[in-house]
Amino acid sequence: MxxxxxxxxxxxxxxxxxxxxxxxxxxxxxxxxxxxxxxxxxxxxxxxxxxxxxxxxxxxxxxxxxxxxxxxxxxxxxxxxxxxxxxxxxxxxxxxxxxxxxxxxxxxxxxxxxxxxxxxxxxxxxxxxxxxxxxxxxxxxxxxxxxxxxxxxxxxxxxxxxxxxxxxxxxxxxxxxxxxxxxxxxxxxxxxxxxxxxxxxxxxxxxxxxxxxxxxxxxxxxxxxxxxxxxxxxxxxxxxxxxxxKTLAVRMERHSDNAERIAELLTAHPAVERVLYPGLPEHPGHEIAAKQMRRFGGMVSFLAAGGSGAALRICATTKLFTLAESLGGVESLIEHPGQMTHLSVAGSMLEVPDNLVRVSVGIEDGDDLVDDLRAALDAVR
CATH class of the missing domain: 3.40.640.10 (Type I PLP-dependent aspartate aminotransferase-like (Major domain))
Structure with a gap:
């Protein structure tokens, strides 16, 4: 093949x-x-x-x-x-x-x-x-x-x-x-x-x-x-x-490269309570994901340590991570699922945490993305 x-x-x-x-x-x-x-x-x-x-x-x-x-x-x-x-x-x-x-x-x-x-x-x-x-x-x-x-x-x-x-x-x-x-x-x-x-x-x-x-x-x-x-x-x-x-393979490699750096930043930052990324060894599905996936992708979610208010401030503070729904584009996006993409599950057994932030990590220069998100996290410490 x-x-x-x-x-x-x-x-x-x-x-x-x-x-x-x-x-x-x-x-x-x-x-x-x-x-x-x-x-x-x-x-x-x-x-x-x-x-x-x-x-x-x-x-x-x-x-x-x-x-x-x-x-x-x-x-x-x-x-x-x-x-x-x-x-x-x-x-x-x-x-x-x-x-x-x-x-x-x-x-x-x-x-x-x-x-x-x-x-x-x-x-x-x-x-x-x-x-x-x-x-x-x-x-x-x-x-x-x-x-x-x-x-x-x-x-x-x-x-x-x-x-x-x-x-x-x-x-x-x-x-x-x-x-x-x-x-x-x-x-x-x-x-x-x-x-x-x-x-x-x-x-x-x-x-x-x-x-x-x-x-x-x-x-x-x-x-x-x-x-x-x-x-x-x-x-x-x-x-x-x-x-x-046509460019899916090269894009996914860059998405994955950048997402790994973002996950590393989030894991070490005091404004973050928990990082959800299957590429992290501590993720409960890491071993299965490693068997099923070539790499771990460009999506990263995290729980803000300061609750819902902190999550909303992080979403409002980034400059390169655009506040918007959807994902998977060449540009980086950030959103608050509880009030945006997953509002339809509010009040149900599928309701997501109100301090959850989801980022779609794009293919911009990794240093710029790390600096942008770090500045937003620092602002809510």
């Missing part, structure tokens, strides 16, 4: 046969001429069903995750909703992380629950807890590793064994790790989910999502449902994501 960066640059991206252009063109057409009724050219008839630019992106994503099939969506939540429609029916049960992404929890608790779907939040770092949570009606085990925003680590092979033993599918949200750092399908997962808005796109200029699988039957069901509900990205969004993913 070719190397990761080679696949990122070439999979699905042959030179244009008409012009020789080395970059796949954007195909903004909504419809396609047919050579007689039913005589489509390459299977294209209407861009909700298929579009050549989206096809190029999907071939790239499948190659990067080591799957046979990939589907690009208009957002990560669109991908999540479509997949759960395929895998679940009223009365079915899904296990989700006890520290799941707030948008995932909102979808399950506020939308799907009203259609008869039941769920149980579980610490997926504990295989025994997962084993106890599955039921005869469990059809999906939904994992994140690392989780958002507490950086928990699930043992993917162990989770796959438990899920499959219960007759359920294991879905792994691989957004925080990216395909470069972790390959869930090779570890036993049935489906990989991405918010391609984040590391795959990598430049904070496009919203998207993706599902990747090697299950042929499941792929056909996803293809049908995606077309039926129309959860697709525009050709331009597909092209931006395709372009961004």
């Amino acid at each position: 070719q190397g990761f960066s080679t696949r990122a640059i070439h999979a699905g991206q042959d030179p244009d046969p008409t012009t020789g252009a080395v970059i796949p063109p954007i195909h903004p057409s909504s419809t396609y001429a047919q050579d007689g009724v039913g005589g489509t050219r390459g299977g294209y008839e209407y861009s909700r069903a298929a579009n050549p630019t989206r096809t190029a992106l999907q071939e790239q994503l499948a190659a990067l995750e080591g799957g046979r099939h990939a589907f690009a969506f208009g957002s990560g939540m669109g991908a999540s909703d479509t997949l759960l429609r395929v895998l679940m029916r009223p009365g079915d049960h899904v296990v989700i992380p006890h520290d799941a992404y707030g948008g995932t929890f909102r979808l399950v608790d506020k939308v799907l629950k009203h259609w008869g779907i039941e769920y149980t939040p579980v610490d997926l770092a504990d295989p025994r807890a997962l084993r106890e949570a599955v039921r005869p009606t469990t059809t999906v085990v939904w994992a994140e590793s690392p989780t958002n925003p507490l950086l928990g680590i699930a043992d993917i092979p162990a989770s796959a064994e438990i899920a499959h033993g219960a007759g359920a599918k294991l879905v792994v949200d691989n957004t925080f790790a990216s395909p470069y750092l972790q390959q869930p399908l090779a570890l036993g997962a049935d489906v990989v989910l991405h918010s391609t808005t984040k590391y795959v796109g990598g430049h904070s200029d496009v919203v998207g999502g993706a599902l990747i699988t090697s299950d042929d039957e499941l792929a056909e069901q996803v293809r049908f449902t995606q077309n039926a509900v129309g959860s697709v990205p525009s050709p331009f969004d597909a092209w931006l994501t395709l372009r961004g993913a």
Whole structure:
């Protein structure tokens, strides 16, 4: 098999046969001429069903995750909703992380629950807890590793064994790790989910999502449902994501380099109560993460020693770390999950600590990032 960066640059991206252009063109057409009724050219008839630019992106994503099939969506939540429609029916049960992404929890608790779907939040770092949570009606085990925003680590092979033993599918949200750092399908997962808005796109200029699988039957069901509900990205969004993913490997190396330095700073600073980063030996999931991941990624969370007020002041004081939601772009971001990305879990069993700060460490010069965050921490001591 070719190397990761080679696949990122070439999979699905042959030179244009008409012009020789080395970059796949954007195909903004909504419809396609047919050579007689039913005589489509390459299977294209209407861009909700298929579009050549989206096809190029999907071939790239499948190659990067080591799957046979990939589907690009208009957002990560669109991908999540479509997949759960395929895998679940009223009365079915899904296990989700006890520290799941707030948008995932909102979808399950506020939308799907009203259609008869039941769920149980579980610490997926504990295989025994997962084993106890599955039921005869469990059809999906939904994992994140690392989780958002507490950086928990699930043992993917162990989770796959438990899920499959219960007759359920294991879905792994691989957004925080990216395909470069972790390959869930090779570890036993049935489906990989991405918010391609984040590391795959990598430049904070496009919203998207993706599902990747090697299950042929499941792929056909996803293809049908995606077309039926129309959860697709525009050709331009597909092209931006395709372009961004070409540099994923080099970006993730720099993200990881900088995040390690930030974690080191936070660990030694008196304004910090606790650092959540799987690259630290004291992290409870460090050994499993080291087996599953190439490196430990660019996301770091920490608990401010001075409580919620200190956390908010740190977020308001940084200059290079921009106060904003989302993550995975080339620029560094900082946020207060309790009042921003994870406000939807407030008051629930998934509520995050009010002194939690999450940073998405970008690819700027590491010295500048360390100096910026240190100054913000010093200001609240």
